[in-house]
Amino acid sequence: MVDSNVALAAAPAPAPAAEPVGSAPTANIIASMLQAAPKTSDLIFSPGRAPQVELHGQLMQLKIKGVGVLSAEDTARIAADLIGRNSSAVEKLKEEGSCDISYSVAKLSRFRVNIFTQRGSCAIVMRVIPSAVPDFKTLHLPEQLGDAAQLRPGIVLVTGPTGSGKSSTLAAFVNKINEEKACHVITIEDPIEFLHQHKRATIHQRELYSDTPSFALALRAALRQAPKLILVGEMRDKETIEVALEAAETGHMVYSTLHTIDASKTIERIVGVFPSSDQPAIRNRLSKSFRYIISQRLIPKPDGAGRVAAFEILKSTLRTREYVQKGETEGKSLLDAMRDGAGEGMQCFDIEIEKLIRAKVLDIDTGLAYSTNEGNLRLLLADLLEGRQDDIPSAAPSAAEKTAASVMEEMIER
Numbered sequence: 001m002v003d004s005n006v007a008l009a010a011a012p013a014p015a016p017a018a019e020p021v022g023s024a025p026t027a028n029i030i031a032s033m034l035q036a037a038p039k040t041s042d043l044i045f046s047p048g049r050a051p052q053v054e055l056h057g058q059l060m061q062l063k064i065k066g067v068g069v070l071s072a073e074d075t076a077r078i079a080a081d082l083i084g085r086n087s088s089a090v091e092k093l094k095e096e097g098s099c100d101i102s103y104s105v106a107k108l109s110r111f112r113v114n115i116f117t118q119r120g121s122c123a124i125v126m127r128v129i130p131s132a133v134p135d136f137k138t139l140h141l142p143e144q145l146g147d148a149a150q151l152r153p154g155i156v157l158v159t160g161p162t163g164s165g166k167s168s169t170l171a172a173f174v175n176k177i178n179e180e181k182a183c184h185v186i187t188i189e190d191p192i193e194f195l196h197q198h199k200r201a202t203i204h205q206r207e208l209y210s211d212t213p214s215f216a217l218a219l220r221a222a223l224r225q226a227p228k229l230i231l232v233g234e235m236r237d238k239e240t241i242e243v244a245l246e247a248a249e250t251g252h253m254v255y256s257t258l259h260t261i262d263a264s265k266t267i268e269r270i271v272g273v274f275p276s277s278d279q280p281a282i283r284n285r286l287s288k289s290f291r292y293i294i295s296q297r298l299i300p301k302p303d304g305a306g307r308v309a310a311f312e313i314l315k316s317t318l319r320t321r322e323y324v325q326k327g328e329t330e331g332k333s334l335l336d337a338m339r340d341g342a343g344e345g346m347q348c349f350d351i352e353i354e355k356l357i358r359a360k361v362l363d364i365d366t367g368l369a370y371s372t373n374e375g376n377l378r379l380l381l382a383d384l385l386e387g388r389q390d391d392i393p394s395a396a397p398s399a400a401e402k403t404a405a406s407v408m409e410e411m412i413e414r
Contacts, residue, residue, distance in 0.1 A: 024066055026081035027105050032064045034109060034128070039306075041163060043111070043126040047072045047119075056306050057163075057298070072121035079115045079122040088209045093117070102191035102207065112193055127163075133175045133194045134168045141172060142311055144345035145294065149176040151183060151228050153251045154291035154316070155244060157235075159260045164296045165309060166257045167193050167233075173255060174231060177201060183228040188218040190233050208233070219243040223250065232256040238273045245282075248289040262349065262372060263293040263314035264334045267324055287325035291316050297349065299356075299370045302363040308356060310370070312349045314338055335372070348372070354380045364388075 033043050033051055037060065040053040050061045050069055070078075082103050083089045092099040098116035103126070112127040136146065148156050156173070158166045171194040174185060178201040185201050190208035197203075204225075212218035215232055216239040222230050223246070235241050235256045244254050260266040267286070274282050293314040298307040314320060320337050328334060338348040349372045356362040364384060371377040378385060 026078050029064065029067055029078070030105055030111075030126070031108055032067075033062055036062055036064070041128055043124075043128070045070055045075050045078050045124040045126075047075050047121045047123070056304065057300060058304075075122045075124060079124055082113055082115065082124065082126075086210075089115075092209065100190050100208070102193070110193070110195070112191055127193075129193045130168075133196060134172045135175055136172055139165070139168055139172050140309065141169065142313065142347070144313065145173075145292070145311075146176070147345065148292045148294070149173045149180075151177065151181055151253055152291065153248055153253060155248045155254045155256070155286075155289050156292045156294070157256055157258055157266060157290065158294045158296065159258045159262075159266050160296040161259060161261070164298050166296060169294065169296065170231060170255050170257065171196075174203070174229070177229060178203060181228070184226055185229045185231070186222045186225060186227040187231040188212065188215055188222070188233060189231070190215070215240045216243050219247060223247060223252070227252060229253045229255065234258070235270070241270055241273060245285050245289055249285070260295070261297075262295045262312055262335075263338070264328065266293050266295070267334070283325050283327070287321040290324065295349070297370055299353070299362055300366060301361065302366070308361055310349055310352045310356065311347065312338065312352070313345065313347050315341065315344055315346050317341065317344055350377045350380065353377060357381060357384070 029051060030043065033053055034040065037053040037055055040055050042054040044052040044054065044059070046052070047070055051064060051067060052059050052061050054060075079093075083093075083099070083101060086101055089099040089101050093115060098114060101113045101115070102110065103113050104110040109131060110129040112129060114125050116123055136143075158169050160166050174187070174194075174196060177183070177185065178196060178199045180200065182200045183202075185196075185203040187196070187203065187205045188208070189205065191210075192205050192207045196205065206212050206218055208215065208218075212221070215234070215236065219230065219232060219240065220243055223243075230247055230252055232240065232244060232254065233256070235244055235258055244256060248254050258266055258269055260269050270286060271279050271282050295312040295314075297310045299310055300307050314334055314337070317337070319341075320334060323332055323334050323337060335348055338346040339351065349370075353362065353367045353371055354377060357364055357367045364381065368374050368377055368381075
């Protein structure tokens with residue numbers, strides 16, 4: 001339902017006539033944006049643009065009564081309202097040029113907020129956090145991932161680009177444990193996203209900069225706080241990875257995320273953080289510690305009304321541990337292991353995308369553009385591609401292929 005005072009317009013369209021925000025309360029502007037686009041994933045405030053939302057991966061400008069194109073003064077005032085009395089965020093914004101905070105509008109929604117400076121002014125991106133903690137059913141997670149929510153010492157990693165749903169997947173794991181296990185859980189987040197209530201488990205949530213100065217320090221402290229499960233929002237640096245491995249090796253279950261596009265790249269990223277002389281030892285430790293690497297991609301549906309999640313699942317087995325420890329070689333890759341490991345609960349992107357195409361959830365061109373190996377996926381879809389003119393590579397890629405390619409480039413860069 002769209003408010004009569006609010007309408008959507010495509011982002012590339014001419015911006016509305018300049019009309020300053022004036023004294024419109026920030027909370028009211030946010031409420032109007034969410035009312036206009038209830039299924040939005042992000043709110044964006046940028047000088048020279050009207051307030052924007054991201055719907056199904058596409059930016060849309062909003063026309064809100066009383067609010068037009070934002071000036072640098074407008075975005076600075078909104079940023080100040082969001083930060084409030086958070087002095088550490090103010091200091092971080094001043095010293096580093098960006099800061100992360102959490103923000104909530106009573107009875108409406110919570111947000112993960114990044115405020116940053118660009119060309120001498122403030123810009124703001126607000127990720128919408130659903131009020132309800134997601135579960136396996138609502139996220140349509142593969143059934144075999146229920147095993148990743150069993151309390152066993154080791155590391156479970158959820159990977160993918162920004163906005164691929166990593167936080168939601170981890171929240172579903174924590175929620176499942178919260179409902180089934182009487183245990184102590186500690187989360188270390190930047191900032192806190194989903195708010196978990198105590199159910200069977202006791203859950204303590206710590207926020208970076210508010211409750212602890214760094215992930216690594218909070219992780220080390222957690223080892224003395226008797227948790228069964230430790231959730232680390234992101235493994236950003238060498239020290240955090242080292243402490244996470246130590247936690248897994250000393251009997252804790254560790255959940256975390258990385259901005260990598262698949263299981264193989266995840267191993268490369270972790271090992272590559274360390275000096276060459278240390279890498280064999282890290283491979284050995286990681287091979288013994290990891291339990292699952294779950295990679296996610298959100299792929300646009302043919303009708304443009306949303307995206308569908310595709311999952312790659314690497315599970316710890318004798319074979320995959322060997323490949324992690326010794327490194328991948330021709331014919332002995334993690335991708336080979338996942339293709340052959342369906343009976344053990346593993347799956348790879350290309351086979352899952354093939355299933356989605358055959359179920360008519362995705363169209364062929366988009367599926368091919370988001371595949372890990374387009375040539376392999378074409379072989380899997382040979383019966384559907386037979387006789388199609390576009391089976392022969394064209395010199396000029398389609399608009400869908402260009403869009404998907406740019407997303408994949410962003411995945412790789414991240």
